[in-house]
Every structure is written in structure tokens, then in C-alpha cells.
Amino acid sequence: MEDILKVEHVSKRFAEHTALDDVSLSIPRGSVYGLLGPNGAGKTTLIRIINRITAPDTGRVLFDGHELRPEDVRRIGYLPEERGLYKKMKVGEQALFFARLKGLTRHDATQRLREWFRKFGIESWWGKRVDELSKGMAQKVQFIVTVLHEPELLIFDEPFSGFDPINANLLKEEILALRDRGATVIFSTHNMSSVEEVCDHITLINKSHNILSGRVDDIRHSHGxxxxxxxxxxxxxxxxxxxxxxxxxxxxxxxxxxxxxxxxxxxxxxxxxxxxxxxxxxxxxxxxxxxxxxxxxxxxxxxxxxx
Amino acid sequence: MSNISIIVGREFNERVRKKSFIITTILMPVLLIALMAAPALIMHFTRGETKSIAVIDESGLVAPALESGAEAEFETTELSLDEARRELTDHFGVLWIGPDVLTNPGNVKLYANASSSMALEENIRNQIERVLEAEKLKGYQIEDLDRILAEVHTEVTMQTFRNDESQEEDAQAQSSAVSAFVGFALGMVLYMFLVIYGAMVMQSVIEEKNNRVLEVIVSSVRPFDLMMGKILGVACVAVVQILLWVVLVVGIGGLVMPHLMPADVLASAQAVQSGALDASTAAAAAGIDPDMLQALATATDLGYVVMLVVWLLLFLIGGYLLYSAMFAAVGSSVDNVQDAQQLQTPITIPIILGFLVAMSVMNDPNSQIAFWFSIIPFTSPVVMMARIPCGIPMWEILLSLVLLYASFVVMVWLAAKIYRVGIFMYGKKPTFRELAKWMRYKS
Missing domain, CATH: 3.30.70.1150 (ACT-like. Chain A, domain 2)
Known part of the structure; x- marks a missing residue:
């Protein structure tokens, strides 16, 4: 299977510690890829490098066969662990704002948003301010914002935290549906049960090193x-x-x-x-x-x- | 560029729709006009009823010469002081003048039944002084004294003209008092805008950092675009606010002024503006104070006002851009507003310094200190704005503007470097040394 994203020998050092040390991994197109590791292992740093939020000290990231370029971020959707929405802004306007930053026209964005809001049964939230929503509700909005521009690569950092089982399931089905439509999903988590349910490949990062990579089935059997x-x-x-x-x-x-x-x-x-x-x-x-x-x-x- | 415009649009729309923006935008001009109209209103309302005062004049000199007016009505009484104080409770009070008042002017007493006012006391004092002075002058036995005094009495009014090339021989007179006041007011406006809008940018950056909105946005746009978008968006808000204020003040002023001012005064103000009359002649004709007329003529001169507004906007935008870039850098490097205090200090000091110098400009707009502080970028917006109404050479203004905008470009470049690193630093408050280090990072 062709790889949509390749991380090659990436290292990143901060003043006091090394966040990533010579990490390499390949993410096959159309897979659900689990990025695992305990807190502070360097997952978020890696994700930020993939998103071009920070640059690696050494090593490189290949996206779709070429070195990652600024315009590629429009083909990536990112749901950060700590959700970021403007609290005082109305839900609909806010979603439109983010969609337009990702390059959608106002018209397209509105249409797609209406569709998603209908699918999640949240049409009535359009005119509400974000600080009127509960945490789980805000997360639904954030999820929509992430996937709206139909990116080829989706990055979810702990997507299920804060969701009740019903909504977590709804979200899981949407994520799998996105994969079925051709998107590649990177899934960062330390919740292992969700890994077994949805991921087909994983990389395990610990103390800034990649210590285990491969297909979930292979890994489990080889550890039998x-x-x-x-x-x-x-x-x-x-x-x-x-x-x-x-x-x-x-x-x-x-x-x-x-x-x-x-x-x-x-x-x-x-x-x-x-x-x-x-x-x-x-x-x-x-x-x-x-x-x-x-x-x-x-x-x-x-x-x-x-x- | 389109990303910046989307961010500018969001910043602008969110702020302009806030209640606080709408309220301050409407309230400020109203307050300003109220402030201008206050003296007239206060005079109007404090003109109370006439107070009747019983006078016991033991000297016999003063009482006949006391003039009753709108404020007080004097009537002599034959009662003794004790009786008068006991019985004349329907009067405002009893004025007692000692027999030796000519040699001992302190021997005057007012017994009031209600609280007295400064204006009334001054009225009585002045009248007694006038009577006693006239009485003393009589002792010199000068003939035709009244006529001589009337002839000798002189009042000087001076007109100031600006001597630059653009002005013809019939140079329009400028009132220095008005210029100084307008200059101070403009410096004040600049100062307020730099502090308020700069802090607004800073708070907004801190808020985005705390919300983690930054992370979502920076995964779509460059941090520089985000910072510039925010700075420019808030700048648009500032410009809109100031233009609305100008329109409101001019509009309300234009509607209210003609009703407050008698028509002949306005006509003579216009005559002074057009140079047809000089202020003292016009003032004499209209029967008002020439200084007032001069001020009025300046304030209602449209060309003058437009010129000031244009300079104000140029310096406002330049100064704001310079300072907001610094405020954005500070905002990006801290986690909350409290932590920002210390890092903010080096930013606010030049603004305050500029404001202090602007106050001294009122006395001498062309002093060395005023000149240099209006050229050096950090203080120049506030100080230059205070100097402009007094009339200064064009090259000074242009030099100041060029330096201001050039330093803005440099400052944005530095601030963007700090911003880029700062927005993802959580937890500890950076020192100045660390900020300097961040500037050298390459991204």
C-alpha cells in the first residue's frame, strides 16, 4: 500500500529535553493509524511537526511523495487534544471562519456545515455561543470543523475524551466512514481499547523514541x-x-x-x-x-x- | 493575503458588534459635548432666586452705595444686630458693617440663615471694596476723577499670526490657547488609543493561547498571518471608532452650536475666518470677548479640522501598529494577564513619557525636548499630535511619520519571531533574555 505520509529520522529538541529522537514512521493511505504512547512521550510534538506548527531540528516529513509544503496543511484536518474554539463566538460563524481559513468559499462552507449539523442533529446550535455549549457539544462542533474541508489526512488527538458512550460511538462510526471514503486517519491516544477497535496500524512512542510499529494484528500475534x-x-x-x-x-x-x-x-x-x-x-x-x-x-x- | 483578510474580518466583526464598543462609541462624543457645554449649563442652573439681606451699617458709608442685583437685594434696617438676627428669619441673612470699616476692612460680618455661596460672598465683598476704595480716593481731592478713570481704563487683546510660506499676507489669526488645548486633546486621544487598543491586542492573543484556538488556526495559517490579521483587524476597529467620533462630534456640534450661539456671533466668527475682519473689530461689533471669537473661528474652520483629522489618523495608525506589535509579542509569551505586567512595563513607559512631554508642549511647542520626542518613533505619535495644531514645519511631520512607519516594520519583524515561539510556550513566564533568544530562532 502506498504511503500518504512518511516521517524520516525526525528529531526535535527543546531547551531542557528532547521531544523526539530519530523517529521514523510510514502511514499507509486509507489506514487508521494509531499513534500511541504515555503522556509526555512526544506524540503532540510529532503531530505539530506534521501540521507544520513547529519545524523539526533534523529529519523530514514527506506528504504524498513530496516534502511537506505550506499549502499541504489545507489537505490535513487536525483535531487538537485541548479543543480550541472562541468562547464568545457563535457556533455557525465560528465554523464558517475555520472552514474559510481552510480554503473553502463561504457558499460551499455554509452548505457543508448545514449538512453536518443536520447529520449530528445540532441545527439549533447555529446561533448559540460556544460558551453556552457543554464540553461534549463543543467537541462535536470541533469535529465538524476538522473534517469539513474533506482533507485526505485527518489527525485526531484523543478524539473520544469527554464524550459519552453514545456520542463516542457516533464519532467512531463517522471516523470509520471517513476512512471508507478514502481518508487516512492518524489517531493519537493512550486509550488502548479504542486502538483495538479502530486502528489497523500503530506506532508506539515512548521517551521520544519509536519503540514499536506495525499492523495491529501482526503486533499482537508476534507478541503471542x-x-x-x-x-x-x-x-x-x-x-x-x-x-x-x-x-x-x-x-x-x-x-x-x-x-x-x-x-x-x-x-x-x-x-x-x-x-x-x-x-x-x-x-x-x-x-x-x-x-x-x-x-x-x-x-x-x-x-x-x-x- | 486572503487568510489575513479572513482573520481581519473576524476580528473586526466580533469587536464592532460588542455592546461595549457600541456604547463607548456613542457615549464618548456625548460626554465630550456635555463637557464643552457644562460651564454654560452650570451657570444657567445655579442662578438661584434673589436673596434678601438686611444691612446694619454702623459706618454709614457703605449701605447707601450697595447695589441690589439679581443675586442679592439689600435693605437697610434700624434694628440692632441681636434683634435683626432674632427677628428677620424670613431674610437670607444679616450683613453687619463695623463703624471703623474704612480703617479696619476686616470688620464686616455676614450672619446667614441658610448656607451661603461663594459667588454671593464675593459679590458682597467686591461691592464693599469698591465703596471703600472710592471713599479713600475722595480723600486725594482729584477733580473729574470718574472721567479720568474711565479714560485710563484699557484692555489689551493680542492676535497671533503664523508666519509660514503657505500663508498670505492676510494670514489668518491663530489662537494659541485653542491650539494648545486642541493639541493636548489630540495627544490625549492618541495616548488613550495606544494603551487601550494595544492592550486589546495583547489580551486577545492571550485568550487565543489559553483557548488553544491558536493550535487550530496555526494548523491552517502561518503565525505571522494570524498576528498581522489580528493587529490590522483591531486597527480597523480603532479607525472606525475615531471616524464615528469625529462625525458624531461634528454632527452634534453642528446641530447644537447654532442654537447655543447667537447668530451675529457666528457671523462674525465666519468673517474672522475668511479674513474679512480681524478678531478685535469683529468682537467689538458683536459685543463679545475677542479671544472667545478667535477660538470659535478656529474651531469651526472646516479646513483646519480636516487637516487635523488626517494627521490624527496617520499618527494613530502608525503608533498603534508599532505598539500593538509589541503588545502582541508580550501576549504570546505569557499565559495570563497578570504575568504580562512585568513584560509590559518597557512598552508603557515610552507612551507615558510621550504623554508627559505632550503636556509640556502646551507651553512651548517648539522646544528642543518637544522636537526630539516628536521625531523619535516611540514617543512621536503622542507628542507630534500635540504639536501639530500649533503649526510646525511640514518636514518635521513627514520625517516623524516616515520614522514611525519604518520602525513599525522592524518591530513587526521582531515581534513575529517572538510570537512564533511564544504561542507554544506554556507554563513559565519568560525573561527578557529569553525573549531576546527567541528573536534569534530561525523557524
Whole structure:
């Protein structure tokens, strides 16, 4: 897949600390790309460099095959973590103002805004001042402002913070819909569950370094530890007898239901089929699944330096 | 350029629609005119009813010569002081004049039943002084004294003319008093605008920084465009406000003046303007003070007013641009208005200094100090504006303007550098040394 954005060996130092140290990453067109990392890792600095708000000390950013140019920012939509709207300004006028800064004509902007306001069911907010809105409401407006000019690259910094589950879901669906229409989405967050749901690629930044990059599925599988979980019906002793010599059994869990589960460790992928066959002879196997670490586990392990 | 114009549009629209802008724009001219009309109004309303005063004159000299007027009515009484004070409660008061008042002028007492007024007391004092002086003069036995005094009495009025090339021989007389006053008022207006509108730019930058609006805007436009857009947007507001004030003052003044002033006074003011008459002749004809007439003639001279407004706008815009660039830089480098105080000081000092010099200009518009402070860019807008009404050579004004606008360009360039770094610095308040360092950053 062709990359819409490439960050090559970017470093940025501030007076007291280094925000980014030789960070490289490639963002494939049409993907939802998660930019992960603990607070203060350098995510926001990287995003600002991509937005041309700050310049890197060394390294370069390629957008659509060429070095990032000032006019490219019109093809980028940015939703900052700390939302920025003029509090005293009316919602409609404000949205128009930002849309026109992104190069839309007044006429086009008005039309598209009306459409989005209808879609989100917020037409009645047009004449309200921003400080009359709740935080979540203001965020909806900010989201519309970000995507209105239909940019090819969207950057969302913690987009779900402050949303209730219903609105967070609405937002998630809109983001996925934007991707389906061809936009590329960069998603900066430290909320891992949202990563598993929407991202297909990630980069993990910690202490100004890129410590992990790739497809979400690949990463999770490569971090698998050949741990499996069996759900079965039958005698535990029969299971143990069948497993002996083939794999290492771990603690089982006692359940009220007629099915019991137990975890086991298989030495290599090649032996998995044999284990399943042997167990199935001894007991009634209901399920046999690999225990894939969650992104949350990977995140914590990676940050704590065990990778 | 189109980005700047969008930002200018937003700044302008948001500010002009604010209630505070509308109120101050309407209220200021009204206040100004009220201030001008105040003396006449006060005189009109304080002219109370006539007060009747009983006079006990032990000397016998004063009472017959006291003249009753609109303010006080005197009547001699035969009662003793105690009786008069007890019984004549329907009178305003009792005036007692001692028997030796000629040699001891302090021996005069007024017993008032109500609070007395300064004007009344002065009236009585003056009358007694006049009587006693006349009485003393009589002792010199000069013949025809009244006639001599009347002949000797002289009042001098002086007219001042400006001697520059543009003026012909029938040079129009200028009232220095009016020029000085107008100059001071213009310097004051400049001072107010620099401080108020400069601070407005600063606060607006701080607000955007706190709202994090900056981050959204800077991802669409260059920081320089944003800063210039803001500065120019607020400048438009300032210009609109000042033009509205001029229109309102001239408009209301034009409507009200003819009603306040008798027609013959206005006619003679116009005659003085056109040079047909000189002020003293015209004043004598209209029966008013020549200085007043001169002032009126100057103030109603359209060419003079237009010239002042044009210079005012040029210096206002130049001075504002220079200072607002500095205010924007300060605003960008702090998180809140409190932190701005210290960084603001070096900006406000020249403005205040200019204002102080402008006050001294009233005495001598061509002193060395006035000249230099009106040429040096930081103080020049305020001081030059105070000097212009007094009539100064054109080259001085133009030199001052060129320097002012040149320093604005340099200042914007420096301010933009600070601004670019400052807007993303949160947390700690920078020192001057750090600001200097930011200027050297390349973006």
C-alpha cells in the first residue's frame, strides 16, 4: 500500500529535553493509524511537526511523495487534544471562519456545515455561543470543523475524551466512514481499547523514541506467547493424562457451568494440531483459542522496557 | 493575503458588534459635548432666586452705595444686630458693617440663615471694596476723577499670526490657547488609543493561547498571518471608532452650536475666518470677548479640522501598529494577564513619557525636548499630535511619520519571531533574555 505520509529520522529538541529522537514512521493511505504512547512521550510534538506548527531540528516529513509544503496543511484536518474554539463566538460563524481559513468559499462552507449539523442533529446550535455549549457539544462542533474541508489526512488527538458512550460511538462510526471514503486517519491516544477497535496500524512512542510499529494484528500475534485456553467437558484427570508430554498445563479455573477451562502452554506452533487432537480424544473440547495479548498488555510491557 | 483578510474580518466583526464598543462609541462624543457645554449649563442652573439681606451699617458709608442685583437685594434696617438676627428669619441673612470699616476692612460680618455661596460672598465683598476704595480716593481731592478713570481704563487683546510660506499676507489669526488645548486633546486621544487598543491586542492573543484556538488556526495559517490579521483587524476597529467620533462630534456640534450661539456671533466668527475682519473689530461689533471669537473661528474652520483629522489618523495608525506589535509579542509569551505586567512595563513607559512631554508642549511647542520626542518613533505619535495644531514645519511631520512607519516594520519583524515561539510556550513566564533568544530562532 502506498504511503500518504512518511516521517524520516525526525528529531526535535527543546531547551531542557528532547521531544523526539530519530523517529521514523510510514502511514499507509486509507489506514487508521494509531499513534500511541504515555503522556509526555512526544506524540503532540510529532503531530505539530506534521501540521507544520513547529519545524523539526533534523529529519523530514514527506506528504504524498513530496516534502511537506505550506499549502499541504489545507489537505490535513487536525483535531487538537485541548479543543480550541472562541468562547464568545457563535457556533455557525465560528465554523464558517475555520472552514474559510481552510480554503473553502463561504457558499460551499455554509452548505457543508448545514449538512453536518443536520447529520449530528445540532441545527439549533447555529446561533448559540460556544460558551453556552457543554464540553461534549463543543467537541462535536470541533469535529465538524476538522473534517469539513474533506482533507485526505485527518489527525485526531484523543478524539473520544469527554464524550459519552453514545456520542463516542457516533464519532467512531463517522471516523470509520471517513476512512471508507478514502481518508487516512492518524489517531493519537493512550486509550488502548479504542486502538483495538479502530486502528489497523500503530506506532508506539515512548521517551521520544519509536519503540514499536506495525499492523495491529501482526503486533499482537508476534507478541503471542503460545498460550492457549481450552474449554472442555469431562474429567480433568483424563485431560491431564492426554496432555502429558505434549504441553505444559497451567492452572485451571473452577466454574459453576458444566464446562471447565484451563490454560496451557504449547512449545511451538507446529505442535498445536497434535495437542488439539490428543485432548479431543480424552475430553469433549468445546473451544480451543490462542490467548492473544491485548494492546493494553503490549503497551504496558513495551513501556516498562520488557520488549 | 486572503487568510489575513479572513482573520481581519473576524476580528473586526466580533469587536464592532460588542455592546461595549457600541456604547463607548456613542457615549464618548456625548460626554465630550456635555463637557464643552457644562460651564454654560452650570451657570444657567445655579442662578438661584434673589436673596434678601438686611444691612446694619454702623459706618454709614457703605449701605447707601450697595447695589441690589439679581443675586442679592439689600435693605437697610434700624434694628440692632441681636434683634435683626432674632427677628428677620424670613431674610437670607444679616450683613453687619463695623463703624471703623474704612480703617479696619476686616470688620464686616455676614450672619446667614441658610448656607451661603461663594459667588454671593464675593459679590458682597467686591461691592464693599469698591465703596471703600472710592471713599479713600475722595480723600486725594482729584477733580473729574470718574472721567479720568474711565479714560485710563484699557484692555489689551493680542492676535497671533503664523508666519509660514503657505500663508498670505492676510494670514489668518491663530489662537494659541485653542491650539494648545486642541493639541493636548489630540495627544490625549492618541495616548488613550495606544494603551487601550494595544492592550486589546495583547489580551486577545492571550485568550487565543489559553483557548488553544491558536493550535487550530496555526494548523491552517502561518503565525505571522494570524498576528498581522489580528493587529490590522483591531486597527480597523480603532479607525472606525475615531471616524464615528469625529462625525458624531461634528454632527452634534453642528446641530447644537447654532442654537447655543447667537447668530451675529457666528457671523462674525465666519468673517474672522475668511479674513474679512480681524478678531478685535469683529468682537467689538458683536459685543463679545475677542479671544472667545478667535477660538470659535478656529474651531469651526472646516479646513483646519480636516487637516487635523488626517494627521490624527496617520499618527494613530502608525503608533498603534508599532505598539500593538509589541503588545502582541508580550501576549504570546505569557499565559495570563497578570504575568504580562512585568513584560509590559518597557512598552508603557515610552507612551507615558510621550504623554508627559505632550503636556509640556502646551507651553512651548517648539522646544528642543518637544522636537526630539516628536521625531523619535516611540514617543512621536503622542507628542507630534500635540504639536501639530500649533503649526510646525511640514518636514518635521513627514520625517516623524516616515520614522514611525519604518520602525513599525522592524518591530513587526521582531515581534513575529517572538510570537512564533511564544504561542507554544506554556507554563513559565519568560525573561527578557529569553525573549531576546527567541528573536534569534530561525523557524
Amino acid at each position: 506467547t503460545n498460550l492457549f485456553e481450552v474449554s472442555y467437558r469431562g474429567e480433568e484427570s483424563a485431560l491431564r493424562a492426554a496432555a502429558a508430554g505434549r504441553c505444559e498445563l497451567l492452572d485451571g479455573t473452577e466454574t459453576q457451568s458444566i464446562y471447565r477451562t484451563i490454560r496451557l502452554h504449547v512449545a511451538s506452533d507446529a505442535e498445536v494440531r497434535g495437542v488439539i487432537a490428543a485432548l479431543n480424544e480424552a475430553v469433549e473440547v468445546r473451544s480451543f483459542t490462542e490467548v492473544i495479548p491485548s494492546m493494553n498488555d503490549i503497551f504496558i510491557r513495551a513501556v516498562n522496557g520488557s520488549l
